[in-house]
Amino acid sequence: MRRSIWAAGAVSVLAFTAAAHAETITIATVNNGDMIRMQKLAEDFTKNHPDIQLEWVTLEENVLRQRVTTDIATKGGQYDVMTIGNYEVPIWAKQDWLVALDDMPDGYDTDDILPSIRSALTYEDKLYAAPFYGESAMVMYRTDLAEKAGVEIPDQPTWTDIKKAAEAMTDKSNEVYGICLRGKPGWGENMAFLTAMANSYGAAWFDKDWKAQLDSDEWKAAVNDYLDMMNEDGPPGASSNGFNENLSLFQQGKCGIWIDATVAASFVTDPDESTVADKVAFAQFPNKEGVDNHGNWLWSWNLAIPTSTDSEDAAKQFIAWATSKDYTKLVADKEGWRAAPPGTRTSLYENEEYQKAAPFAEMTLNSMQAATPDKPSVQDVPYTGGQFVAIPEFQGIGTAVGQMFSAALAGQMSADQAIQNAQQLTNREMTKAGYPK
Structure with missing residues (x-):
């Protein structure tokens, strides 16, 4: 019994020590269903990354745009990960305001991102944001x-x-x-x-x-x-x-x-x-x-890292998790394939389970492919x-x-x-x- 108590205490101390030394990243995101779902599922990330803690700032769309634009233009450093659109990405990349994401981890499969979305997030042959979902x-x-x-x-x-x-x-x-x-x-x-x-x-x-x-x-x-x-x-x-x-x-x-x-x-x-x-x-x-x-419009909500961050590596780890094929599978396991973030990856639209569960899949893909930005x-x-x-x-x-x-x-x-x-x-x-x- 004493050994069990000691072991439990040791685990608690280790957990407390890990939390005390954890790096906190602040994520600014938009108040919509897909982003709220991401927050609910983020325990999967923190469980596998105990050295990283997440702090969320969830804002209405117009307010989000105003705040992240002010922060990045002034190099305020308030956020480590920003949710931004494909409108901002090339403009901000040109200003050297964003960290390039050309070194995503093995298995991320950047080539799987739909060509139209990947092109919209690329500046001078480098990806500057990763798409969470895309839409027309x-x-x-x-x-x-x-x-x-x-x-x-x-x-x-x-x-x-x-x-x-x-x-x-x-x-x-x-x-x-x-x-x-x-x-x-x-x-x-x-x-x-x-x-x-x-x-x-x-x-x-x-x-x-x-x-x-x-x-x-x-x-x-x-x-x-x-x-x-x-x-x-x-x-x-x-x-x-x-x-x-x-x-x-x-x-x-x-x-x-x-x-x-x-x-x-x-x-x-x-x-x-x-x-x-x-x-x-x-x-x-x-x-x-x-x-x-x-x-037909073409839009994506994307996760990007401002150059003002002090937590670039941790921010990249989070973005790699949130925009990966594994995250899509996590959503499908928890809430069904119908709820998977749409409009970003070719593999999703080749997935028979998704096609069966999402009666809107074909029209979504057709609409995105018909867009001519x-x-x-x-x-x-x-x-x-x-x-x-x-x-x-x-x-x-x-x-x-x-x-x-x-x-x-x-x-x-x-x-x-x-x-x-x-x-x-x-x-x-x-x-x-x-x-x-």
């Missing part, structure tokens, strides 16, 4: 409501198809709204959606000389159709709704159609979370009749990016324009006034930055 955008809709309303949504719908279906599905007396779209302002919130929608109408942010095109006929048509759909068939308070808010509405059975990130598919089909899990179908992001552009508009433009413009100034411009369109959705200004204000602001900021020729 697509239509998610209620099959029962569509059938009841007598409408069909084809695999490649037009906006006319969507407007007709949304109107037919709307039943406000029962709190069922035909369509839910992002209204919360932010370059990665409502402007991610509206930029993709505008692209699908044949619009462009800038002409070849970097002059703003927000007052073009194509932008006007897209913005007016967006406002009409949301005012007539959308939920109340939509100007405050982003990804998470619309996800909740759809899961509660209050949306007929939701057009948003493909990553949402696993959550709307989760029978433990969604009241309509068995009544959901998928279609490609819509286009305007006659425009050969479905507006190198040619976001049918017009000849000087920029890349899909649902954003890949220049440093877009973060500020996109958010300011998003506030104007959100105000129009809230009824605080007309569509024409919002468009005029957006055009003037964008030209003014681009002129300050020295862009127009």
Whole structure:
């Protein structure tokens, strides 16, 4: 008995000593389902890395972007791992703000990362972030409501198809709204959606000389159709709704159609979370009749290491764990293959178990492969990016324009006034930055 007590005490002392000498890394991440799941499963990492402790800072999307941008630009060193998008990665890598991830451990298999995602995270032939999940955008809709309303949504719908279906599905007396779209302002919130929608109408942010095109006929048509759909068939308070808010509405059975990130598919089909899990179908992001552009965006949430960190090796070990094939398998073992982080690895889409468990897998992959971030508009433009413009100034411009369109959705200004204000602001900021020729 004494030996057992002594042994237990020795183990406790060793554990306490290990914890006391453990290196702590601070991880800034976004408040969404996949990232929350990562935190829950992180015990697997700390169990195998007792010398590393994890401290989480979980923030709403707009707040996360603001804080990590400020920290990395000022070399504040507040975070050791940052969750950032493929918008930031090449811009920040060019500034020498990120640690290269070209020395990931054996077995990590960087070549397994989907080519489009790997390319978006590469600068001068080096990988500067590892993708946690990737996405495009697509239509998610209620099959029962569509059938009841007598409408069909084809695999490649037009906006006319969507407007007709949304109107037919709307039943406000029962709190069922035909369509839910992002209204919360932010370059990665409502402007991610509206930029993709505008692209699908044949619009462009800038002409070849970097002059703003927000007052073009194509932008006007897209913005007016967006406002009409949301005012007539959308939920109340939509100007405050982003990804998470619309996800909740759809899961509660209050949306007929939701057009948003493909990553949402696993959550709307989760029978433990969604009241309509068995009544959901998928279609490609819509286009305007006659425009050969479905507006598919390409996005990934990625883990990256700022050069200001004092814990580079520990941070790399965590990123290698969180973005590995083994992590995907861990999620599948704990919560089923349907919940596996999508859109990053070729091997996932070759996995028969995943294909069987995830009815959205094919549409997700097709949408991502159809994305053309190198040619976001049918017009000849000087920029890349899909649902954003890949220049440093877009973060500020996109958010300011998003506030104007959100105000129009809230009824605080007309569509024409919002468009005029957006055009003037964008030209003014681009002129300050020295862009127009």
